[in-house]
Amino acid sequence: MSVPKLRSTAAVFTTMSALAATSILTGPSAAGPFSPEPCALHRTEAHHSEGVDTWSPAYPHPAGALDAVLVFLSFPDAAPRTTPAELTADHFPATSRFYEQSSYGRFTLRPHPLGRWLRMPRPSTAYAMRRDWNAEDRAAYLRDAFAVADKEVDFSRYQVVYLVADPDAPGVDSDATKVVNLDTPLRADGTGIRRVVTVFEHHPPDRLVLAHETGHVFDLPDLYHRPADGKGDWDTHVGDWDLMGSQFGLAPDLLAWHKWRLGWLDPRQVVCVRGATPARLTLEPLAAGPGVPVRDTAGAPAFGLGHGVKLAVVRTGPDSALAFEARGAAGADRAVCRQGILVYRVRGGAPSGDGPVRVVDAHPRTEACWENSVYPPLADAPVFLGESFTVPGEDVRVAVEDRTASGAWTVSITPGVGD
Structure with a gap:
């Protein structure tokens, strides 16, 4: 939102940010087909665009x-x-x-x-x-x-x-x-x-x-859905899974896509999956950083994570992508309802409040943590250990094969699998 001019003197904004609108995809990239750049959506004129190729100096x-x-x-x-x-x-x-x-x-x-x-x-x-x-x-x-x-x-x-x-x-x-x-x-x-x-x-x-x-x-959009009449559920787009959806969420850490946008992930921590060949990856829990304990499915703490791959991306169109990240009980996500691989759609041209991110529910027939989740139908959205899930309408399959002793997840992502 904006307000009318408060003082008559026009000004050029120079102090709050000294950054030029240059690429934020700097530093060493993963080699070959896994380089993140091909999956980086372009910034658009949409308010708080989810494009990651540049940073707005505003x-x-x-x-x-x-x-x-x-x-x-x-x-x-x-x-x-x-x-x-x-x-x-x-x-x-x-x-x-x-x-x-x-x-x-x-x-x-x-x-x-x-x-x-x-x-x-x-x-x-x-x-x-x-x-x-x-x-x-x-x-x-x-x-x-x-x-x-x-x-x-x-x-x-x-x-x-x-x-x-x-x-x-x-x-x-x-x-x-x-x-x-x-x-x-x-x-x-x-x-x-x-x-x-x-x-x-x-x-x-x-x-x-x-x-x-x-x-x-910091240019992050609202991820909640605001009903037209002000009544109804506001959390149908991302549920508990990002602070910009709901600050009351059980797993309110910022999505890996947002951390990529903000420059908190190194290029080597983002993988772009292309072609029809399955990509077998190890994804670290999003909230895990150096010295942050991660609890496995049995509740045992593990350490030693923090520098590996956090985000896998499949480009689905000129302005759209699928994102895959591991969500486990650590850091801001310590109260997470269900652990696993979270899948969500991203649109660079969708403005704040218009669904720029939408979580894909891998378990659409069930819900979980109804007593404290902001939106129980998405509380069990992640793909669980041992499961395989094909994203509806995208012909992309993810299989969660294993979980390492350190708490990371072994996954296989295959684009172009057909219905």
Whole structure:
């Protein structure tokens, strides 16, 4: 979403990311037919496109360390019942820990809370906060917030901005938490700010909500399905299997495709399967990194994983691909419902919220973990050990042959098998 221009001075966005729109498929690649490049979908004009061939310089790249400022906003119609320190603890270190773990230590998000309340000039009810926020009301909120914060904060020091509202103010709607994208960057301290995370969460907040919203700052799309009437199930596309689908998922680690996009996987950790010859691969559990224990199907911990292949891809069209990854009980996925090889479709031209990723259910007649899964029909979606599964409509078969002592999965992927 975007808002009208907040200040009259036009600006070129230069500070939040110094990256040029160059290929992210750099470094040594796997040799021969398994090189990942042929399976890399192209970035399109779709909002948060799942294309992986380039990185948009409009977004900060989550590599190394990025600094985030938390600005706490109170209102004349309410006296805060919480402190900035308490609200900071609602989200950190949980958010930083999620990204450090998911990136295998390649990215650190450093929070810098302001530490005191800043008073907004108008009552909270004056801004009419809600999920589908009126553009004029939203622009007024941002304009007032930056007017009061600019006196206290040097925005040139930060790549991520969180505006945290007093959760107990009468006009604050927790459903309005989101990332606001600015068509024209807002100028503050010589910095062009293109996107702002507006936080209206209850205290305590929803689980991992800030990690989800921060994913949008890094160009990740919404993977949930929003029913047209607002009623019905939101989790039919990916279920528990990615934070960008649901922050409440049992296995909320970011999909391997997203880790490829973000640069957290080396090229040798992505395999492009081409031709009709079966490719026999060893896939490491997605969440396994150096020193992260993986539990096998018997619950025994194993170590030593972290540098092997994480993602296998079959190109299915000019703008589509099938992805295969191993999901096991480790890291953010430690509460996973069923372990196995997760299969999903990716479309580079589908915008955020329009199903750019859809998990393929290898067990469409059953469901699992109904008591705590966000969408039980997909909780048992992976292909289990000893099973063979042909992806409907794609003529691609995956067989899960074995699981090693270290917890990795031996699989065979065969394109062009016929019906």
